[in-house]
Amino acid sequence: xxxxxxxxxxxxxxxxxxxxxxxxxxxxxxxxxxxxxxxxxxxxxxxxxxxxxxxxxxxxxxxxxxxxxxxxxxxxxxxxxxxxxxxxxxxxxxxxxxxxxxxxxxxxxxxxxxxxxxxxxxxxxxxxxxxxxxxxxxxxxxxxxxxxxxxxxxxxxxxxxxxxxxxxxxxxxxxxxxxxxxxxxxxxxxxxxxxxxxxxxxxxxxxxxxxxxxxxxxxxxxxxxxxxxxxxxxxxxxxxxxxxxxxxxxxxxxxxxxxxxxxxxxxxxxxxxxxxxxxxxxxx
Amino acid sequence: xxxxxxxxxxxxxxxxxxxxxxxxxxxxxxxxxxxxxxxxxxxxxxxxxxxxxxxxxxxxxxxxxxxxxxxxxxxxxxxxxxxxxxxxxxxxxxxxxxxxxxxxxxxxxxxxxxxxxxxxxxxxxxxxxxxxxxxxxxxxxxxxxxxxxxxxxxxxxxxxxxxxxxxxxxxxxxxxxxxxxxxxxxxxxxxxxxxxxxxxxxxxxxxxxxxxxxxxxxxxxxxxxxxxxxxxxxxxxxxxxxxxxxxxxxxxxxxxxxxxxxxxxxxxxxxxxxxxxxxxxxxx
Numbered sequence: 088x089x090x091x092x093x094x095x096x097x098x099x100x101x102x103x104x105x106x107x108x109x110x111x112x113x114x115x116x117x118x119x120x121x122x123x124x125x126x127x128x129x130x131x132x133x134x135x136x137x138x139x140x141x142x143x144x145x146x147x148x149x150x151x152x153x154x155x156x157x158x159x160x161x162x163x164x165x166x167x168x169x170x171x172x173x174x175x176x177x178x179x180x181x182x183x184x185x186x187x188x189x190x191x192x193x194x195x196x197x198x199x200x201x202x203x204x205x206x207x208x209x210x211x212x213x214x215x216x217x218x219x220x221x222x223x224x225x226x227x228x229x230x231x232x233x234x235x236x237x238x239x240x241x242x243x244x245x246x247x248x249x250x251x252x253x254x255x256x257x258x259x260x261x262x263x264x265x266x267x268x269x270x271x272x273x274x275x276x277x278x279x280x281x282x283x284x285x286x287x288x289x290x291x292x293x294x295x296x297x298x299x300x301x302x303x304x305x306x307x308x309x310x311x312x313x314x315x316x317x318x319x320x321x322x323x324x325x326x327x328x329x330x331x332x333x334x335x336x337x338x339x340x341x342x343x344x345x346x347x348x349x350x351x352x353x354x355x356x357x358x359x360x361x362x363x364x365x366x367x368x369x370x371x
Numbered sequence: 372x373x374x375x376x377x378x379x380x381x382x383x384x385x386x387x388x389x390x391x392x393x394x395x396x397x398x399x400x401x402x403x404x405x406x407x408x409x410x411x412x413x414x415x416x417x418x419x420x421x422x423x424x425x426x427x428x429x430x431x432x433x434x435x436x437x438x439x440x441x442x443x444x445x446x447x448x449x450x451x452x453x454x455x456x457x458x459x460x461x462x463x464x465x466x467x468x469x470x471x472x473x474x475x476x477x478x479x480x481x482x483x484x485x486x487x488x489x490x491x492x493x494x495x496x497x498x499x500x501x502x503x504x505x506x507x508x509x510x511x512x513x514x515x516x517x518x519x520x521x522x523x524x525x526x527x528x529x530x531x532x533x534x535x536x537x538x539x540x541x542x543x544x545x546x547x548x549x550x551x552x553x554x555x556x557x558x559x560x561x562x563x564x565x566x567x568x569x570x571x572x573x574x575x576x577x578x579x580x581x582x583x584x585x586x587x588x589x590x591x592x593x594x595x596x597x598x599x600x601x602x603x604x605x606x607x608x609x610x611x612x613x614x615x616x617x618x619x620x621x622x623x624x625x626x627x628x629x630x631x632x633x634x635x636x637x638x639x640x641x642x643x644x645x646x647x648x649x650x651x652x653x654x655x
Binding site: 174276280286287354356365 | 432433435436455458459462463465466467468470472474503505560563564567570571573574575576578581584585638639640641643645648649651652655
């Protein structure tokens, strides 16, 4: 892979979850693999956004030509980690026509009346699309585990079920890019404070977010299990330090670019006789 | 309404379909209401994109707070009119999280087994969203009428059915913004030629587009009927001259801005006790 300005090598390599790693050791203000500062990162983001946009158009064009491949970005992270900002500032750089976003909040009654993957499966991308999950099936081994919303005998088997589900997606052409965004307790406090200080941010504030802070150690335990048990070869987790928004946006942009470049896409060939069509058009 | 640089007044007024108008008289290279050139138009688009993005966030915030209102942009136009470019370059300026796009091609067997609004209704935006239809229920009085895909006794009543449908949407809080994009036969020829000259555009080319050129007068007749019969007070049609892409993008951006400003949105008030939450956060 060509070396990109500021990055020391493959970004997915630099951020990939390593077996034996500990969630409590994650440096949430780090920028692994990148040696530039904020200004450099922001300038690079704009430039790489162009590349992402080109690749997305290639993917879309191939999808239209019958290629079944797609890319699915799965975003997980505590409140205020910046998942919404990724959708706005990263996914916002590409043509919305080829994007399918879904966010998974508290399940509805109808959703709860089905297996936990039912609502998820409906939102997977089709050939040519970039799908984005703002929260995902992983909530069913995170918030659900932390708050004992179902017994352990139910959530425990879900790790394996999730791995099989993602294997099925991969087999049908979906490249799953998993990004776990980590903020520190302190940075989260600052961001919640901002939501309370600015009337234009009230709508983002939820009193329950404070309650969740009390469960931080239990969440760390649940994230640890998630990373250990669902970071597999075909669908590894990437750990995104998220105290610096500019870094998390830049990092996830590169993860998507690497995934798309990995597909080796080219413009689909004409499925018609070009010269014949030119002659027809001249007369039409 | 405040006068915007380059525009002489309300853009929806300038572009609204007038009873008695004739489709054959539409100046497809015009720029009604706007006195700037391409450079001025492009500069203004970037600036107004910011405004559109702010308003979209306001709409989204209110949707999250329980407001049921939404905006639905309906795009119609002949092949190459630039509908896809509107999605990419206009809708692409706002947060994808609050956007729901749908494009309606040839109906599937399952879709044909239902009434013509079945597939449409599923894609209408919910409160807080901007919905975008790239082609729409109007295909059922355009291509369907031109090619006699159903008998006249079936398509004829659809004008009234569509008006009722949109009335129902309006009553539930959907502001429908209808934009009919018109290119000239010559401009369409140039755009098709480009798709045949550039291998990165082959995927956009469809030999059937040339066949459709032979039906131009019948399409003009169908568009005339559509405008005459479905441009109603709550949901008027806007005629978008589309030979100049920069103008059509700028015009539709302003139509959306006017629609959103018409909702008189403000940031939703806190549904919690701000001071109490600040105290809780300080301790958390």
